[in-house]
Amino acid sequence: MTPQGLKDFRARMGWSRAELAQQLGLSPSRLADYEFGATRTNPPRPAPIPKVVELACRWFAEHVQPRPLTREEKIALWRYDSQWVSLHPGQPLADEMMTREGIYGDSERGF
Numbered sequence: 001m002t003p004q005g006l007k008d009f010r011a012r013m014g015w016s017r018a019e020l021a022q023q024l025g026l027s028p029s030r031l032a033d034y035e036f037g038a039t040r041t042n043p044p045r046p047a048p049i050p051k052v053v054e055l056a057c058r059w060f061a062e063h064v065q066p067r068p069l070t071r072e073e074k075i076a077l078w079r080y081d082s083q084w085v086s087l088h089p090g091q092p093l094a095d096e097m098m099t100r101e102g103i104y105g106d107s108e109r110g111f
Contacts, residue, residue, distance in 0.1 A: 001053040003037040009057050010035075014067040024056055 003011075010020050021031040033039050033047040 072106050
């Protein structure tokens with residue numbers, strides 16, 4: 001799992017960093033290190049994502065229902081999606097792209 005994959009997973013689930021950290025039994029600052037890919041010490045050290053965190057995220061993706069998106073999150077996704085559309089002019093979005101799963105892909109992607 002990459003740092004971006006971990007961020008994407010958290011977004012798909014609709015969880016804050018604190019919520020995911022609690023689910024994983026980690027501190028939010030340690031989770032932030034994993035999402036950044038390095039510690040915030042001087043000098044920074046690599047912070048690879050442990051396999052157990054990756055496996056736990058896969059389990060959550062398969063067994064835990066994501067929370068519904070808030071209005072602000074929907075707006076943020078539409079803004080992100082509109083940037084994607086501008087990269088592919090003339091291609092309308094299919095109906096399946098209008099859901100959380102369509103925007104982020106299936107639970108296996110990004111891991």
